Amino acid sequence: MNRPPPLNAVYVFAVCARLGSFKLAAEELCVTPGAISRQIQGLEDFLGFKLFDRQHRKVLLTHPGQLYFSRVAPALTAIEEAAENIKPASERIPLQIESTPTFAMHWLIPRLTDFQTLHPEIELQLKTSSGPIILHKDTQIYIRRDPAQFSGLEGKEFMSEESLLVCSPSYARQQGTIRKQTIPDLPLIVIRSRIDLWDKWFQRNRLDINAVKQRVIFDNTILAIQATLEGLGVALIPALFVDEYIQSGALIEVPGSKALNTGSYSLIKPPEPRGQKDAKWVMGAFSDWISTIASRHS
Structure with missing residues (x-):
C-alpha cells in the first residue's frame, strides 16, 4: 500500500469507533448516517478488511478494526495537538x-x-x-x-517557606563578628506585613525582642531586600526571595544562623x-x- 488512506474517512472511522454508533457519529459530525456508511465502506475497500460488525442500532469493532483504531487514534490526537500548538x-x-x-x-x-x-x-x-x-x-x-x-x-499548599538571616558582605565586614546574641544591638530591617518573622526568630532563639535598639521598617519585601543589599542592617527574609543574591555573593547568611520555618504558599x-x-x-x-x-x- 503506497498511497495513504483518505484522512477524512479515517477521522470518521475514529469517531464511529469512539461512539460505537454510525447514527451518533453522524449527529456529532453533522452529516447523514448514509454519508457515514459510505465513508466507512470506502475505507474498508481501501484497507481490504472489515472494520465493523454492523448490528441493530450499534456497531462493534472487528479484531482488525480494534488494531487499526489503536494505531490511528494517537496519530489523530497528535494532529489535533499540532494544530493547537500553532494557534495564533x-x-x-x-x-x-x-x-x-x-x-x-x-x-x-x-x-x-x-x-x-x-x-x-x-x-x-x-x-x-x-x-x-x-x-x-x-x-x-x-x-x-x-x-x-x-x-x-x-487552598492547596504547594511550597513551604523558610526565612534566612541575611546582610550584605560590606555590612558584615563593618560590624565584625555578628552573633545571635548581638542581633538586638543591630539595626533590624523589618517588613511591615511580615512582623511575624522577627517575632518567630526571637522566640526560637530565646531572646527578648524588647531589647532591640533600632528597627528600619519597610512596607514590603521588595523594599526590604533592596535595603539589605544597600547595607542598612540585618534582615530576616524568605529564602526563595534571596537565594539568587546569596548565590551571586550580593548577600550572605549571618554565620551560625539557621533557616526558620515561616509558613507556606497555597494555590487557591x-x-x-x-x-x-x-x-x-x-x-x-x-x-x-x-x-x-x-x-x-x-
Whole structure:
C-alpha cells in the first residue's frame, strides 16, 4: 500500500469507533448516517478488511478494526495537538493568575519560561495583589501565603517557606563578628506585613525582642531586600526571595544562623471555574506544573 488512506474517512472511522454508533457519529459530525456508511465502506475497500460488525442500532469493532483504531487514534490526537500548538495568540486559552508581588517577581516569573514551553496553547495573564482575595470573574488561580487572605476558600499548599538571616558582605565586614546574641544591638530591617518573622526568630532563639535598639521598617519585601543589599542592617527574609543574591555573593547568611520555618504558599481556586469552558483544564495544568517545580526547589 503506497498511497495513504483518505484522512477524512479515517477521522470518521475514529469517531464511529469512539461512539460505537454510525447514527451518533453522524449527529456529532453533522452529516447523514448514509454519508457515514459510505465513508466507512470506502475505507474498508481501501484497507481490504472489515472494520465493523454492523448490528441493530450499534456497531462493534472487528479484531482488525480494534488494531487499526489503536494505531490511528494517537496519530489523530497528535494532529489535533499540532494544530493547537500553532494557534495564533487570539485563539489560545487564557489563564489569569493573581499572585503576591514579591512571589511573582522573585520566584514565579523566572520560572514561567518552563511553563510556556510545556503549554504554548495557554496564554498567561499575571497580575498582583497583596491583600485578601477578592474573586474576579476572569481570574482562575490565586497564590497566597497567609491563610487569613483566603478564608472560606479551598487552598492547596504547594511550597513551604523558610526565612534566612541575611546582610550584605560590606555590612558584615563593618560590624565584625555578628552573633545571635548581638542581633538586638543591630539595626533590624523589618517588613511591615511580615512582623511575624522577627517575632518567630526571637522566640526560637530565646531572646527578648524588647531589647532591640533600632528597627528600619519597610512596607514590603521588595523594599526590604533592596535595603539589605544597600547595607542598612540585618534582615530576616524568605529564602526563595534571596537565594539568587546569596548565590551571586550580593548577600550572605549571618554565620551560625539557621533557616526558620515561616509558613507556606497555597494555590487557591474559585469555588467554580470562572471564564471559558477550558478553565478546569488550564487550572489543572498550572497546578500540576507549579507543584512539580516547587518540589524540585524545596
